[in-house]
Amino acid sequence: MAIKSSSLNDSIAALRDLHVLEFIAGARIARLATADASGAPHNVPLCYWFDGERIYFAIDEKPKRETGMRLKRMRNIVENPRVALLIDHYEEDWAQLGFVMIRGIARVVEDPQEYMAALRHLREKYLQYRGMTLSPERNPIVKIEPQQVNVWGERFKQTNA
Numbered sequence: 001m002a003i004k005s006s007s008l009n010d011s012i013a014a015l016r017d018l019h020v021l022e023f024i025a026g027a028r029i030a031r032l033a034t035a036d037a038s039g040a041p042h043n044v045p046l047c048y049w050f051d052g053e054r055i056y057f058a059i060d061e062k063p064k065r066e067t068g069m070r071l072k073r074m075r076n077i078v079e080n081p082r083v084a085l086l087i088d089h090y091e092e093d094w095a096q097l098g099f100v101m102i103r104g105i106a107r108v109v110e111d112p113q114e115y116m117a118a119l120r121h122l123r124e125k126y127l128q129y130r131g132m133t134l135s136p137e138r139n140p141i142v143k144i145e146p147q148q149v150n151v152w153g154e155r156f157k158q159t160n161a
Contacts, residue, residue: 011148014100015053019156020149024050024087024100032057033084034076034106042072047129048085049121055085055102055144056109056118061132069108069140077106077142085144089155098153104146115141 014020033043048057059071069075077083083106088099109115118141123129132139 012146014149014151015146017151017156020100020151021050021052023089023098023155024055024102025052027087027089029087030055030057031086031088032073033086034073035080035082036076037079039080042076044073047122047126049118049125051121054146055104056122056141057144058119058122058129058134058141059139060129060134061139074108074140074142077108081105081107083144089153095154098155099151101150102144102146103148103150104144106142106144109136109141109143112136114143118143 028047029045030048031043032046033041035041046057047060048055050056059074069078083104085102085104086099087102090097109118115136119129119134122141
């Protein structure tokens with residue numbers, strides 16, 4: 001049976017499970033779903049860092065049509081900070097399938113120390129970030145505070161030894 005955190009009193013309980021924490025921390029990519037004020041959905045893949053409680057992502061220097069706060073995902077977060085982040089894994093061996101969906105509140109990191117700490121960890125995880133000159137003005141970092149976590153997959157089964 002998969003771990004499911006559906007209790008209203010503890011909707012982020014899955015974040016205390018070691019297998020879930022390792023899965024989130026070790027994954028290389030996630031998909032961020034945002035919606036504007038009218039509810040129109042938007043979904044993009046992104047690189048992220050998980051500190052064990054929160055998710056951080058940066059608007060980096062990869063080519064995009066817009067930059068910084070002009071990006072659709074950023075405009076959506078300003079209009080509607082409720083987001084969903086999907087971290088999934090696929091293999092032909094379906095016993096290895098799994099996903100973690102985190103619903104939460106996204107906010108642009110304003111604190112300079114928090115920004116630099118998140119950037120340092122993003123650079124540790126993604127070597128490509130080391131060659132980018134990122135700044136709060138051009139490259140905001142967003143923090144997602146989880147409010148609900150859903151976990152699915154055989155890989156998350158509890159083992160009773």
